[in-house]
Amino acid sequence: VYIASVQSERLLQPDGSPVPLEWFDFQRGSRPGGSEGLERSQRLVFEVPPGLGFVVGDLIDSGTDQKIQFGGQIADLVQLVVYLRVGDRNAVQVQPREVPLPNVVPCEEHPDCDRDVLRLNEEFEETQRNLLANTPTSILDRRGEPIS
């Protein structure tokens, strides 16, 4: 799981202009480059450059008109990406391919959402077991049993 992008333009400086993307420092990983061109950062550091006379708490999220008070308001602006590699690195020369997102249970609307999510998770785990059907028995599952 990596950080794909951040909606920097939603944050407004005291003069109303949007925050430049450069104020975000993508760390722990690599920026797009090479043949894959994938974003592979795992940490995002955000600060107002020193000397501008204001701080992060003076910024406004233009999507809600709220001043920034909590880190979670910044985290709301971050998009994540999941990369899945299904073989050894360089075993097959292919370009990354986008796969459709599954439908996600809108938990906010369903009181029994927890149960649904658990069921979906179990179904997902089952599909992963099938994928690993031919792997050596030295691989153990969460209970310590060899995966067959």
Add this chain to the structure above:
Amino acid sequence: VNGSTSPVDTLADRLQEGIYFRSGERPGPCYRLLLLNVRPGATPADAGRAIDAVWDMLQDLRRGLVRDLRPMRPSDPEVNVPDGRLTCLLGFGARLFDPDLHVPRLVNPDVRPWELVALRRPGSPFPSLPWATEGEQKPGEADLAIQCIAETELAVNLAVVEVWKLIVDQDLPLEVATFHDGFGRADGRSWIDFHDGVNNMEAGEERRSAIEAVIADPPWMEGGTYMSFLRLAVDLASWRRLPREHQEILVGRDKLTGCPLERVDRGQDGELVPVALDGCPVSGAASGSLRPEDRDPPRPGDPLVQASHIHRSNRNRGRPDTPANNRIFRQGYEFLEAITEGGFRLGLNFVSFQRNLKRLRDSLGLKDWLGDVNFGGPVRPKPGEPAPITLISVIAGGFYAVPPKGAPFPGAKIF
């Protein structure tokens, strides 16, 4: 037959009229969006009474009753004007909740839906969607928005004028900010000649699940929806300079048949050859008569087609009730207007209804959606591929909270 109502219909009935999402409904071709502001100094009670009076009058108008044509003398006949199947919808803008603009305050700022904010700010309203030039811009935000849709120009124009008359006659604390007009095309195409709104979800429950606010946050909006209005100027001159192949790649459909593209091949001389989905068009079918898979095509494997407008605006191709799919219900109207410098301007009143505004913001703001291009196409085109084009710009726009049906008028409880 026995008068019972299904649970789905009961829920759907909470949405105001004027959102034509139900099976068998088609919006009338005539559109007006009337924007009103509450006069400075008005109290919440004044504002509530004024909105009540306007709403009441509009209900009469829907029955063909006009105030100036009421019988006054014993011998006067009852006069009805053609109602044109008029529908009216009431929305509240962010301005209404702003205590700096209304002294005394009109409503408690705490009941403002947290996403209902002003669109007008420095810079572009969305990352790749700029404002039109200063001289072209018009007001799009106001305290109140009244959407009028009808089968006839008379009905929607009458609604605008009758509201003005009522304000004058009763000295209501309201001011007409402006109105915007539009018309619907019976052929389902837009000014750029392509079919528009082809994949607007199935009528009924699927659409409702994208439209209706189901969370009571704030409580008065549960069962309502959020309207976005963007009056978009289209640079038709630039569009018409593009070869048909480039236009089709930017849109993601065949220009004449409406068939979705599956891939783009290269011809013998390296030219781009858009290839439509297999089996489309259906032999003998009329233009625009598409199969469900042509209306809502699967996500293509070709990156160039993935970058087209129809796949950027509906990127995941998933269920409307999944938040990440950002599905919205569109109900747009074209416009054509003269400009003072001579000539004319044309474009689209982009009108959408969605259960929350984040969906629209994300559609127009996120990278790989429409956040990194103005309309469609690749951000970094390879040789021969269509270059980025600024096709559309915003003349006017605003967000409005559209409360559920209620008496004496929708949303009355916040005053």
